[in-house]
Amino acid sequence: MTPTRAAALAELDAFLPRVARYAADRNDTTLAGTSRLSPYVTTRLLTEEEIARAVLARHPFARVEKFVQEIAWRTYWKGWLEMRPGVWSDLRADLAALAADSASPSVQAAREGRTGIAAFDAWARELTATGWLHNHARMWFASIWIFTLRLPWPLGAAFFLEHLLDGDAASNTLSWRWVAGLHTVGKHYLARSENIARFSAFAATPGLDETAEPLRDSRAHPRTPLTFPSPPAGARIGRIAHPEDVTWPAAHAILAEPDLGFSPAVHAFRAGAVASTGLPVVAFSGPALDKWAAANGYDLLVLPWLPVGPRRDAFMADPPQTPVHFEARAWDARLWPHATHGFFRFKEQLPALAAELVA
Numbered sequence: 406m407t408p409t410r411a412a413a414l415a416e417l418d419a420f421l422p423r424v425a426r427y428a429a430d431r432n433d434t435t436l437a438g439t440s441r442l443s444p445y446v447t448t449r450l451l452t453e454e455e456i457a458r459a460v461l462a463r464h465p466f467a468r469v470e471k472f473v474q475e476i477a478w479r480t481y482w483k484g485w486l487e488m489r490p491g492v493w494s495d496l497r498a499d500l501a502a503l504a505a506d507s508a509s510p511s512v513q514a515a516r517e518g519r520t521g522i523a524a525f526d527a528w529a530r531e532l533t534a535t536g537w538l539h540n541h542a543r544m545w546f547a548s549i550w551i552f553t554l555r556l557p558w559p560l561g562a563a564f565f566l567e568h569l570l571d572g573d574a575a576s577n578t579l580s581w582r583w584v585a586g587l588h589t590v591g592k593h594y595l596a597r598s599e600n601i602a603r604f605s606a607f608a609a610t611p612g613l614d615e616t617a618e619p620l621r622d623s624r625a626h627p628r629t630p631l632t633f634p635s636p637p638a639g640a641r642i643g644r645i646a647h648p649e650d651v652t653w654p655a656a657h658a659i660l661a662e663p664d665l666g667f668s669p670a671v672h673a674f675r676a677g678a679v680a681s682t683g684l685p686v687v688a689f690s691g692p693a694l695d696k697w698a699a700a701n702g703y704d705l706l707v708l709p710w711l712p713v714g715p716r717r718d719a720f721m722a723d724p725p726q727t728p729v730h731f732e733a734r735a736w737d738a739r740l741w742p743h744a745t746h747g748f749f750r751f752k753e754q755l756p757a758l759a760a761e762l763v764a
C-alpha cells in the first residue's frame with residue numbers, strides 16, 4: 406500500500422464499481438467486499454467527505470446507505486472520544502499499570518499467534534505481516550482476546566495500534582471497549598465458532614467461551630461539549646498540517662511523524678504520507694515549531710484539529726511557545742457534536758447530510 410494521494414484516489418476508483426454490493430459482501434472475510442481505504446482515511450490522504458461525495462455521485466443514498474453509515478462510524482467514534490478524553494487517559498493509565506503483564510508468556514503467545522486457536526493465530530500473524538485485518542476478523546480477534554484468552558483488553562488495543570496501518574485512537578479504543586461491553590454497558594460481542602465458520606476460511610474454532618459475561622468498569626467519563634472558535638484576527642498565521650491530516654488545505658509546511666513506538670511499517674506509512682505532500686517538513690517538537698515560526702515571521706500557528714490520541718499527547722508534552730490554534734474540518738465540526746449518545750441517534754444526521762452532499 407503506497408501512502409500517496411494518487412494511490413488513494415486509484416483505490417477509491419477501483420472500489421466505486423463494487424460499492425453497490427457492499428452491504429451484501431462486507432461481513433464475509435473471504436470476499437474483497439470492503440474498500441480497504443482505511444489507511445488513507447486515517448492519514449486523510451482521502452477524507453470521509455470526499456468518499457461520501459464519490460459514492461453519492463454514483464448511487465442514491467438508499468442504495469449506499471450501509472457504506473455511508475460505516476464511514477460515519479469513524480466520525481462518530483472520533484466525536485465521541487473528543488468529547489470524553491478521559492477514556493483515552495484512562496487507557497494510558499491502564500497500560501502503564503499493565504507494563505509487566507505485556508511481557509507475560511500468555512500475552513506474547515497471543516501477539517505472536519501461538520495460542521493454539523488456529524483462526525486467532527492466523528489473524529495475529531496477518532496483522533503483524535500486513536498491517537491490516539478485516540473488520541469482522543478484528544471483532545472476533547478482540548472478543549477471543551478478552552473472553553476466551555482472558556487477557557486485558559488495553560493490551561489488545563495497544564497491539565492493534567502498534568501494527569494497524571489505519572491505527573486510530575478513537576476507532577480502535579472504542580471498538581475494543583464496544584467488544585468488551587464497556588461502550589454500550591452490558592452489551593458485548595462474543596465470537597462464535599458457527600459465525601466464524603460462516604464468514605471466514607476457518608471451518609470450526611473449538612474452545613471459545615461463547616457464554617462469557619461483559620466486562621465492567623466503574624470509572625465515569627463525563628462529556629465535555631466541543632467548541633470550534635475562530636482564530637484571533639490580525640495574526641500572521643503559519644498553517645502547518647500534521648500526520649493525521651496531510652491534505653489539509655493551504656498548508657505552508659507539515660509536521661513530521663513522531664516516534665510513537667509503533668511498528669516500522671506503521672511509522673513508514675505515516676512518514677511516507679507526510680513526505681508525499683511535498684511540503685517542507687518540520688520536526689514534531691515545540692522548539693522546532695518555534696524556530697520555523699520565527700524564521701517565517703509567523704506569530705500564530707494554525708493546525709488541523711489534532712484529535713485525542715498519541716500524536717496529541719506527544720504535541721502537548723512538548724508544546725511550542727508560539728500560540729497555537731486548532732481548526733476543525735467542516736465535516737468534523739458539523740458531525741462530532743452529535744456523538745452524544747449511541748450510533749443509532751448519531752446516524753439520524755445522515756439522510757440530511759447526504760442530501761446536502763449531492764445538492
Ligand SMILES: Cc1cc2nc3c(=O)[nH]c(=O)nc-3n(C[C@H](O)[C@H](O)[C@H](O)COP(=O)(O)OP(=O)(O)OC[C@H]3O[C@@H](n4cnc5c(N)ncnc54)[C@H](O)[C@@H]3O)c2cc1C
Nearest residue numbers: 439440441442443475476479540543571572573576577580
Ligand atoms: C477491535 C477493532 C479495532 C479497530 N481499529 C480501527 C482502527 O484503529 N482504525 C480504523 O480506521 N478502524 C478501526 N476499526 C474499524 C474497522 O475495522 C476498520 O475501519 C475497517 O476494517 C477498515 O477496512 P475498510 O477500509 O475496508 O472498511 P470499509 O468497510 O470499506 O469502510 C469504509 C471506511 O469506513 C470506516 N469504517 C468502516 N467500518 C468502521 C468501523 N466499524 N469503525 C470505524 N470506522 C469504520 C473506515 O474509515 C473505512 O475505511 C476497528 C474495528 C474493531 C472491531
